Structure formats: structure tokens, C-alpha cells
Amino acid sequence: MSVDINIRSISAEETVPLRHSVLWPDHPVxxxxxxxxxxxxxxGAFLPGSSTPVAVISVFYDPLPTTGSSASPSQPPAAAQRTARFRKFACDPAYQGRGIGTGLLQHVFDVAAKxxxxxVVWCDARLSAAGWYERRGMRRFGEMFFxxxxxxxxxxxEL
Structure with a gap:
């Protein structure tokens, strides 16, 4: 079930409460x-009439990491492309499964390209979420890590 959301630019500070509560609640802010x-x-993704985001994401210019022999041979060298990395992607658990995170991620793909x-857009994904990202057109590369x-x-x- 999809809901109407408004996606807009926010400050880094506005991402922190959701980043913290969803991603690393047992660590200091x-x-x-x-x-x-x-x-x-x-x-941030906002529900109509709300000033608090229900999902947040941060995007940076960041080259693909060197992955040694595990890199895909079809992957062009990082120096030949401009790449974006998203980090600290979090959706309030009460709003997961409604298309909000998918909409926010698609927004990042569009912003990165246009x-x-x-x-290319890349991220370090929790292994538990890799299938979710794969269903949205992303693929794994490199080795797993902790x-x-x-x-x-x-x-x-690739965009």
C-alpha cells in the first residue's frame, strides 16, 4: 500500500533523530x-501536513571503493565515472512497507543522475536489507564485511 509523501531537501541535523532511533538506537547519537x-x-519523506520526516537519506559524491579481484569485470574503473553514495537511509518502522522508502530511494536515483x-549510485547495505535493494534495481559487489x-x-x- 502506497501513501502520499512529500520529499524535500532537509538539513543534516533534521536526519539525526530518525537515523539514531532506526539504525543505531543502542549507540550514542x-x-x-x-x-x-x-x-x-x-x-526527508514527509506525510501530508507533517513537519517531521518519516524517512531520511543522505547522499554524497563518493567514488566506488576498490574491491580488488572481486570487482565485476563489467564495472568501469571508478575514475571514469562520477558516483554518488547514499548513507544513513532510515524509515520509521511504523511506516515501512508503504512505498515511502522506495519513493525516497527513487528520488535519490533521480537526483544523482539529473x-x-x-x-552510478552505491551504498553499504545491511545484509538483511540486500534483497530489498535488489528488488529496486541494485546489485551486490565486493565482499561482505561487518x-x-x-x-x-x-x-x-548504474543510472
């Missing part, structure tokens, strides 16, 4: 702050 937040683009001039006790995999989508 400082754990969800990124040194590069000041140079990123931040978006406004940022990028040909952040704390959570397993991650890199995901990308």
Missing part, C-alpha cells in the same frame, strides 16, 4: 553523525 554531513545532500551528474556485529554488503546501481 554521535555514532550516526558523519564528518562529511556538511558536504552532503539530505532528503542534478549531481552521476552514472560494522560492529552487523553484516554488510556493498550495493550499486
Amino acid at each position: 554521535s555514532y550516526v553523525l558523519l564528518p562529511e554531513d556538511s558536504s552532503g545532500f539530505h532528503y 542534478e549531481m551528474g552521476c552514472s 560494522k560492529g556485529d552487523i553484516e554488510y554488503v556493498r550495493m550499486m546501481r
